Amino acid sequence: MPGPLRAPDRLAFLLALVPYLQDHDTVTVTQVAAHFDVTPERVRDAVTLIAVSGVPGATSQYQHGDLFDIQWDEFELHDRIVLTHLVGIDDSPRFSAREAAALIAGLQYLSALPENADRAAIASLMAKLTRAASAPPTQLLAENSGSADALALIAAAVRADVQVEFDYLNGEGVHEHRFVDPLRMESVDRDWYLRGWCHLRAAVRTFRLDRISQLGVTDRPRSAQTGARLPDRLFEPSAHDLTVLMELPRAALPLLADYLPELVSDTVADQAGGDRCRVRLRLASFHGLKRLVAGLPGIVTVIEPAEARAIVAAWAASGAAHYEADV
Template identity: 45%
Template sequence: MAERPAPPKAQDKLAFLLALVPYLIDQVRVTVDEAAKHFGTTADEMRKAVMLIAMSGTPGADGTYTHETLFDIDWDDFDERGIIRFRAAPMEDKPRFSSREAAALLAGLQRVAARPEFAARVDIVELMAKLARGATGTPTPLAVRAGELASIQATLVEAVSTWRRVRIDYVTTRGERQVREVDPMSFDGVDDAWYLRGWCLTRDAERTFLLDRMASIELLGDAETHETESSTDDLFAGASGDERVTLCMPVAALPLIADYRGPDDPLSIEGERATVTLRIAHSGLLGRIAARLAGAVEIVEPASARAAVADWARAALAADDAV
């Protein structure tokens, strides 16, 4: 004789009903069998749950329940065709995301979904669709990263996890196209960008490469081990031969350049102002730092760094005027 499953506990029943109500509202129209399959239960149990919901609702201002404060099921659809559809659901005051909040959450989910290890996660796509439908307004259309970079990203993840050397076709911040062979160390995301940190065999030094500037990538043989001057957490720490640039900024802004600072970079604080010297591999990093600090940073020295940031700002203004 088959063993009968233990009856669900009260808290399990409550959790089931709390999940079922928003599901039915979100689906608008769903069959009993489809709902039962979604929750891993039987059609009979689903029918009992719907009948219970139909006797539930929210009390009115005087604390009593009326037909206007109860869930109203389309009983013809339910009894004759096995379809669950609410004609009224007393949840008009339920919290909803604003269109801006939904857009921010969707941006984060797009970034997660772009990772190769999450490519097959159907639930992320379903959640993104629910967020878009559940907002108070239509979220602003957005894209976190270009789809054509997905294969390059996947190759980089494989290279780091399997310790393989890569050959990348790379466009530098000066607009020069170069082929570099790199032994990967890490592949990390900062803000809305992804970076490969590794030992560049072409330059015989540790370098950081922006994913968006990679035109193509090729896996080579096994990578070698190299002695580095920075820890695995110092994504933008430069090499000893890099240019040293001194910046002055508010102390409160120091966390914004934490990714660019090495453990031995000089730092002095006077009152609410901080002076820090960074090792900068190329002038393109100065533009990113200036963008992060939104006008709060002063380039103290050298003069070439001040000129590089001024050129970056002029180029950005010219690009904005051309739009």
């Protein structure tokens, strides 16, 4: 049986009760008492007090719109609490409709990922954001991650303590069949990566999920190498990497952060008056270099080696030729 509340506890109870009632359109006295571990009588007294509380208006006198209000018939006849008017809380800063819509879209994306099992909590948070916005948020539907099925399979393999197998398109454009002990899933922007012990290479490797096909869970137990130490960085340099010198605006340097650029030198200001710099990158292959240049069109310039310049120029010319053929 809950005991009497001290004065500080009564105040804390009242301060917590109003947001709780705001989050529940209709709730019984018994439910509130069970939630806060107090007696139903304490709840009825608190609700009665709230209903005659408020914030005085400009005249420093309490008018009808300055007080909390409830549906008294529901409260007195059916022991149900329904707030019909709030004060004070409505004056606090709120998310705009656009801000709430952006947050809700992000939560929709997170709820689609398999590791977020408590989708009820996410749904509850989205409902609170909707109610607390200054205006009804725009109805948005975030596109489900295309990697959701792969993430679910890998999570199942980790729980079963077994290997996964798949066909992988490596940086040189070659398909290889791999057996991997999954160790960790990581994301960079919109891309997901599987990190694990590769039995083909006998080492820890990183795999992009969008290059994986025919993914399956095997009955092979994960090896003792499962406890191998993962490198701190997602991308580690290799002795077989291609080293490329590039030039780009200094302001664009953060765009290459994932490639661990080594600053070589500053150059003169460009025609637009901005500073340019040269950096050295390590890439797995020329295929990866073409993907990098395509992702930063007009921003990066390949300086050397000459073979890299020639390959990128030929690739760009080939692409342009397709457009000319369509004209």
